[in-house]
Every structure is written in structure tokens, then in C-alpha cells.
Amino acid sequence: MNIREELIKEYNSLKPEIIQTIKESVAYPSILDTSEANANTSHPFGVEIEKCLDHMLDTCKKLGFKTFKDPKGYYGYAEIGEGKEMMGILGHLDVVPVADIDQWDNDPFTLIEKDGNLIARGTSDDKGPTIVALYAAKALMNVGCTFNKRIRFIFGTDEESLWRCIFRYCEIEEIPSIGFTPDSKFPVIYAEKGLWQVILTAKGEDITISSSGAFNSVPASIDYTDIKQDELIASLKKNNFDYELIDKGVRILGKAAHAQDTEKGINPIQRLAHCLKEIGIISPTVDFITSKFALSPFAEPIFGLLKDDVSGELKCNLARIDVNKDHSKLYLDLRMPVTFEMDEIISKFNKVAKNSGFEAKQHDKLNSLYVSKDSPLVKTLCDIYGEETDFDTTPLSMGGATYSRAMKNFVTYGMVFPDSPKTAHLANEHITINDVDRAFIIYGRAIHKLSQ
Ligand SMILES: [Zn+2]
Known part of the structure; x- marks a missing residue:
């Protein structure tokens, strides 16, 4: 049997149904809603999300899949x-x-x-x-393909x-x-760095240094309004660090960037610490920053230049600082190269922090994704893609x-x-029907190959 030709034939008859199913599915505004009324129900993430999951599982059942819905409503799956x-x-x-909503030309939940x-x-x-891949599997069923593996579609609801x-x-299922x-x-995509976000806390200090901002971005600037401003300005000048004067203080200018590209930004907190140290400000937090991070976007004083060929350097973003009489807090986001053990990096970091009087509290952690480029999985998928398109594989x-990093x-x-x-x-989110055409054949062939 020529799988490719069979898929093309099946696609022509399934296409209207694929679009119809997408139309039905997008009609549910399945946006996270964790209001209290939803706690401990079968719709912990919202009524619309459960309806959308039910619709998908019903559709799968009609297509001939065995289905299962988590009684707690977190996920469902369909298997053949x-x-x-x-x-x-x-x-x-x-x-x-x-x-x-102003930027949408039509109702976001009505398929146009x-x-x-x-x-x-x-x-x-x-x-x-997801629906395109589902119907590609259905096409394989229609033409009488035998699968040596079970094929399971897993539908998440809180991605x-x-x-x-x-x-x-992952805790309870196969x-x-x-x-x-x-x-x-x-x-x-075969490699993505591990992510670790952490808040370091130590006791308060006499100085006040404070900024706002999210873990995942290099801050654009920080305002300083405490002592020795004239000396600070002289030091900024000497180092060629950009700044501007503001009401009651100095704004140290950095350059915003995503935390995965810290080297493309300029961290103003590190620059401020560098200059405060230079003008003799006594502060354990400033000492910690200058000795452990210096001006490096890679936390080189702690780790050296930690990098691999697959995913590049360890990136370290000092995202936010909050020092006052009550406490000293630092917010950090680290992106770790895929071939290193995350837990070893984390424990090294925690030890360094502890030795400087900081207690580390994890905010978020996502394991890295890494399947070798030379693995049968990556090779198979790239080959099929290369046979179906003229694009770089x-x-x-x-x-x-x-x-995908949720699963090995x-x-x-x-x-x-x-x-x-x-x-x-984005507003007016869309796909092209041409992409559905192309992806259907690619997914069909991939599922066929991987299930052998
Ligand atoms: Zn997504």
C-alpha cells in the first residue's frame, strides 16, 4: 500500500469534516477560569474547557477511538x-x-x-x-493500516x-x-533549555534598592534614590554606563531582552551594583551581586562559562531586586543547557546563595527537552517533512x-x-487551509511510521 497516495485520497473526503470539527471546537471559549466555584468539580479550569474536552472526546468516539476522561477533569485521551x-x-x-478584542475583525469564537x-x-x-493530526490518524484507520503500537491522543487543558x-x-497515566x-x-524542535526561576531572600539592610519586573525579562532600567548619588553618577560616567536624572534620583538605563537571550540585553541592576560597590557602599546584597554575577549575562563567577553545542550558554537573568530595612530579595531566571543535569546546577547555585546568607525558594521549574538530533525519532520526522516540502529540514x-518537554x-x-x-x-489568529493540506499528509505519514 502506498501510504502517501492513500492519505491524499482520504484527505479529499475528510477535509470538510476536519474544518467542521475545528469550527465546533473553537466555538468553546476555553479560557482558564479557576474561580472558586470550579474547585473540586469536573471542570477545575472552567466550564468551557470541560465542554471543549467533552466535545473532543465525543468526536474521537465517533471516529472509532476508545476514549477516557480524567474524573477530575484535567485531561482526556483517545486511543486506537x-x-x-x-x-x-x-x-x-x-x-x-x-x-x-478591538483588533479582531470578527467574533474570536466563530470560525471564519x-x-x-x-x-x-x-x-x-x-x-x-491537534484536530488535523487526529484526522490523519483516522485516515490511516480508514485505509486499514495495522499499527504495532497503540496510538494515543492526549488532550491537555491547562497548557x-x-x-x-x-x-x-504524567503522575497517574501510562x-x-x-x-x-x-x-x-x-x-x-528537539532541544529546549531547562528553566528555573528562584527568589533569594536575606535579612534587611540600611540601603534601599528596588525595581519591578517579570522573571522572564531583562529589566530596561532601575531607579536609585538613596545615598551618595553624586558619587554614583561619577562612577556611571567613568564606566560609560547610560543613565538619566529623575526626580530625587538616578535612573540607570539597561536594555530589555527576553531571559532566554540575556546577552542581547543590558542588566541595569548589575550595573548599579557594580557602581555602588565602586563608591564604597556597604551592602551584603551588592557584594553578592558583584561577586557572583558581576556584569555577566551567564553567571560566570558561579559556573564559569557553562555551555554546550546543542543549546548554548547557561543564561542568568537578575530580573528584580528589592532591598530595604525589612528584607533583601533577588528574583532570578536561569535557562540551562540541555546536556547538563539541572539538579546539579540548582544545588550548586543554592549552595552559593546559602553561603552568602540567602535562602532560595523555587518559583518555577521546567525540565529541559532533549532528544538527540541523530535519534530515529528526530530523523524520521525530519525526513518525512523534507519529502513533503522544499524547506530546510x-x-x-x-x-x-x-x-513536549512534559514527556521524555x-x-x-x-x-x-x-x-x-x-x-x-494574536488578534485574528488563523491558519491557512494550505497548511492543513500539507500538515495532514505529514502527520499521517509520521503517525504511520512511528506506530510501526
Ligand atoms: Zn500551545
């Missing part, structure tokens, strides 16, 4: 095939809120088909790709927030031995956080092509 081993496809049914596009919240992230769905799944997540771009490593031996696979619109999380 026989065999001891299992391959998985991991997608999610929750969507991000519509913060910019226009100029070859399917427009609605969730078409790209991630209902559309856009805290991943509680998939963490609960983990597929291999699989992919259709929740980003082609060809294959070099697998990608990036510092984001796609869903999973990679991210589409369904954004290099020439596709990138509209996830």
Missing part, C-alpha cells in the same frame, strides 16, 4: 490500535484570553473561512493542529498556564514511549517552553511552516 508499546500525540484545548484562511482563537494554538493537566497525567506535540513550528533548538522522548513537530502566518496568541 493494539500492542504493548504506545506512541503519543500531545495537544491542548485551552486557549489564551482575548485581550485585544476567508481567502483560504481559518480564523478564530485556537485555530493555530492548538485546536487546529497556557501551569501545565497542571499534563503533570497530573507515558507513551515516543511521540510528538503539534504545538509550534516545523521541522522538529535542520532540526531546531530554542529556549522557549513547548509542551517527545519532540515538537509543526504545524507552523516557515512560510505560514505566525498568529498564535
Whole structure:
């Protein structure tokens, strides 16, 4: 049997149903809603998310899958095939809120088909790709393919927030031995750095230094309003550090950047600490920053230059500082190269902090994603993609956080092509019907190959 030709034939008859199912699914505004009334119900993340999950499982049942819904409502799955081993496809049914309704041309939760596009919240992230992969598996069933592995579609419901769905799944369910997540771009994302966010706390000091900002971005500036401002200005000048005068103080200027690219930014907190140290300010926190981070975006005084060929340097973002009489707090975001043990890096960091009087409290941790470029999984998926398109098939490593890192031996696979619109999380989110056409064949062939 020529799988490719069979898939193309099946696609022509399934296409209207695929679009219809996307239309039904995006009609649920499945936005996280953890209001108290939802706690300890079968819809912990909101009524609409449960409805959307129920709709997906009903659809799968009609297509001939066996289905299961977590009684607590965190996830569901649909399975076909026989065999001891299992391959998985991991997608999610929750969507991000519509913060910019003015910028939408139509209701975000009504599918609009226009100029070859399917427009609605969730078409790209991630209902559309999940449904395309689902129907590709259905096509394989229709043509009588035998699968030597079970094929399980896992539907998460909290991907856009805290991943509680998939963490609960991994705790209590069978983990597929291999699989992919259709929740980003082609060809294959095989490596993503581990992420660790931490808050360090020590006792208060006489000086006041305070900034605001999120863990994941290098701050653009910090205002200083405490003692020795004239000397600080002289030191800033001497070091060629940008600043401006503000009411009652000095604004040290840095350059904002994403925490995965700390070296593309300039950290104003580190610059401020450097100058305060230079002018003789007595502060254990300033000493800690200058001795352990200096002006490095990679925390080199602690780790040396920790890097690997796959994913680059360890990135360390000193995101925020809050020193006053009551306490001293530092907020940090670290991105760790994939071939190093995260826990070893963390314990080294914690020891360094402790020796300087800081107590470390973890805020968030996401394991790294790493499946070797030379693995059969990555090779198979890249080869199929290369046979179906003219695009570059070099697998990608990036510092984001796609869903596949929740499971070992999973990679991210589409369904954004290099020439596709990138509209996830944006107003008028959409996919093109051309992308559905292309991805259907790719996913069908991939599921066929991985289930052998
Ligand atoms: Zn997503």
C-alpha cells in the first residue's frame, strides 16, 4: 500500500469534516477560569474547557477511538490500535484570553473561512493542529493500516498556564514511549533549555534598592534614590554606563531582552551594583551581586562559562531586586543547557546563595527537552517533512517552553511552516487551509511510521 497516495485520497473526503470539527471546537471559549466555584468539580479550569474536552472526546468516539476522561477533569485521551508499546500525540484545548478584542475583525469564537484562511482563537494554538493530526490518524484507520503500537491522543487543558493537566497525567497515566506535540513550528524542535526561576531572600539592610519586573525579562532600567548619588553618577560616567536624572534620583538605563537571550540585553541592576560597590557602599546584597554575577549575562563567577553545542550558554537573568530595612530579595531566571543535569546546577547555585546568607525558594521549574538530533525519532520526522516540502529540514533548538518537554522522548513537530502566518496568541489568529493540506499528509505519514 502506498501510504502517501492513500492519505491524499482520504484527505479529499475528510477535509470538510476536519474544518467542521475545528469550527465546533473553537466555538468553546476555553479560557482558564479557576474561580472558586470550579474547585473540586469536573471542570477545575472552567466550564468551557470541560465542554471543549467533552466535545473532543465525543468526536474521537465517533471516529472509532476508545476514549477516557480524567474524573477530575484535567485531561482526556483517545486511543486506537493494539500492542504493548504506545506512541503519543500531545495537544491542548485551552486557549489564551482575548485581550485585544478591538483588533479582531470578527467574533474570536466563530470560525471564519476567508481567502483560504481559518480564523478564530485556537485555530493555530492548538485546536487546529491537534484536530488535523487526529484526522490523519483516522485516515490511516480508514485505509486499514495495522499499527504495532497503540496510538494515543492526549488532550491537555491547562497548557497556557501551569501545565497542571499534563503533570497530573504524567503522575497517574501510562507515558507513551515516543511521540510528538503539534504545538509550534516545523521541522522538529528537539532541544529546549531547562528553566528555573528562584527568589533569594536575606535579612534587611540600611540601603534601599528596588525595581519591578517579570522573571522572564531583562529589566530596561532601575531607579536609585538613596545615598551618595553624586558619587554614583561619577562612577556611571567613568564606566560609560547610560543613565538619566529623575526626580530625587538616578535612573540607570539597561536594555530589555527576553531571559532566554540575556546577552542581547543590558542588566541595569548589575550595573548599579557594580557602581555602588565602586563608591564604597556597604551592602551584603551588592557584594553578592558583584561577586557572583558581576556584569555577566551567564553567571560566570558561579559556573564559569557553562555551555554546550546543542543549546548554548547557561543564561542568568537578575530580573528584580528589592532591598530595604525589612528584607533583601533577588528574583532570578536561569535557562540551562540541555546536556547538563539541572539538579546539579540548582544545588550548586543554592549552595552559593546559602553561603552568602540567602535562602532560595523555587518559583518555577521546567525540565529541559532533549532528544538527540541523530535519534530515529528526530530523523524520521525530519525526513518525512523534507519529502513533503522544499524547506530546510535542520532540526531546531530554542529556549522557549513547548509542551513536549512534559514527556521524555517527545519532540515538537509543526504545524507552523516557515512560510505560514505566525498568529498564535494574536488578534485574528488563523491558519491557512494550505497548511492543513500539507500538515495532514505529514502527520499521517509520521503517525504511520512511528506506530510501526
Ligand atoms: Zn500551545
